[in-house]
Amino acid sequence: MIEARGLTKRYGRTVAVNGLTFTARAGRVTGFLGPNGAGKSTTMRMVLGLDTPDAGDVLVDGEPYRRLRDPLRTVGAMLDATWRHPGRSAREHLRWLAASNGIPDRRADEVLTLVGLDTVAKKRAGQFSLGMLQRLGIATALLGDPRVLLFDEPVNGLDPEGIVWIRRLMHALAAEGRTVFVSSHLLPEMAQTAQDLVVIGRGRLIYQGTMEEFVARTSEHGVRVRTPHAEALRTALGERGAQFTEHDGALVVSGMDSDALGELAFTAGATLHELSPITGSLERAYLELTREATEFTMEQQGAAR
Numbered sequence: 001m002i003e004a005r006g007l008t009k010r011y012g013r014t015v016a017v018n019g020l021t022f023t024a025r026a027g028r029v030t031g032f033l034g035p036n037g038a039g040k041s042t043t044m045r046m047v048l049g050l051d052t053p054d055a056g057d058v059l060v061d062g063e064p065y066r067r068l069r070d071p072l073r074t075v076g077a078m079l080d081a082t083w084r085h086p087g088r089s090a091r092e093h094l095r096w097l098a099a100s101n102g103i104p105d106r107r108a109d110e111v112l113t114l115v116g117l118d119t120v121a122k123k124r125a126g127q128f129s130l131g132m133l134q135r136l137g138i139a140t141a142l143l144g145d146p147r148v149l150l151f152d153e154p155v156n157g158l159d160p161e162g163i164v165w166i167r168r169l170m171h172a173l174a175a176e177g178r179t180v181f182v183s184s185h186l187l188p189e190m191a192q193t194a195q196d197l198v199v200i201g202r203g204r205l206i207y208q209g210t211m212e213e214f215v216a217r218t219s220e221h222g223v224r225v226r227t228p229h230a231e232a233l234r235t236a237l238g239e240r241g242a243q244f245t246e247h248d249g250a251l252v253v254s255g256m257d258s259d260a261l262g263e264l265a266f267t268a269g270a271t272l273h274e275l276s277p278i279t280g281s282l283e284r285a286y287l288e289l290t291r292e293a294t295e296f297t298m299e300q301q302g303a304a305r
């Protein structure tokens with residue numbers, strides 16, 4: 001489990017993280033989302049003791065990182081997959097890390113097999129592709145068999161096969177009871193990977209809860225229709241008191257399901273070229289929520305002046 005309480009970090013006049021409180025639970029994949037510069041990387045660095053908070057604290061399985069007796073066995077992370085020792089092979093790199101942390105040599109081979117790099121274990125990491133480096137970064141995070149895992153943008157630059165592989169791996173790690181905390185800008189991918197969400201904007205918490213609730217609570221639902229007889233349908237909708245908006249030659253009707261709308265169109269003599277229910281999506285919910293947060297913060301700043 002990761003527990004942040006009132007976590008705050010300033011860089012000069014920039015408040016990168018501002019009173020952030022959240023929990024990432026064990027046995028779940030928690031997506032960490034926010035616009036560029038929202039404070040995600042800074043938060044992750046504080047979880048890992050690489051940055052010191054100005055206020056608040058963050059606990060990993062009940063302890064601040066710096067008090068962990070066996071950090072690599074408690075928490076593993078991949079923050080920047082492009083780092084590697086160019087002259088060392090993947091196996092040498094992992095064995096060196098294992099040796100300096102009291103982890104047996106054979107664990108290096110185990111994690112290389114786990115991430116599918118066993119056939120290139122002796123190749124120098126300087127010659128690795130981005131996808132191979134991502135896998136090596138994940139192998140490094142898994143080396144100490146930790147209960148808590150952090151991944152910052154793990155699917156960046158991966159091909160579709162690599163993306164599916166990472167998604168499955170994260171689900172498997174969470175199913176083993178581990179805490180998996182992952183940031184990504186790829187919302188459709190996150191929608192399939194994360195079970196819980198922590199969303200931040202300008203260093204503050206915007207949402208914490210399940211993916212399902214996030215999408216259901218914030219997203220608009222409705223039915224999209226296209227018809228060459230739009231006027232007839234508008235009149236019928238008006239008589240029924242239904243709410244609708246118009247986008248790109250289509251009507252988006254709320255408060256009616258597609259069955260009722262299809263019947264109404266039929267009675268109004270409006271031929272339908274499209275009748276599609278709009279269900280919530282992570283992308284839509286995310287855009288709505290982060291936009292509000294940005295506007296709110298800007299208003300606050302304006303009022304303070």
Ligand SMILES: Nc1ncnc2c1ncn2[C@@H]1O[C@H](COP(=O)(O)OP(=O)(O)OP(=O)(O)O)[C@@H](O)[C@H]1O
Nearest residue numbers: 011014015016034035036037038039040041042043
């Ligand atoms: N070492 C630093 N020195 C000064 N300012 C910093 C430093 N690190 C981060 N910041 C600032 O803190 C804010 C939060 O940055 P951070 O990198 O944590 O955001 P992020 O959510 O990870 O963004 P992105 O999605 O673009 O990676 C930004 O305004 C950034 O410019």
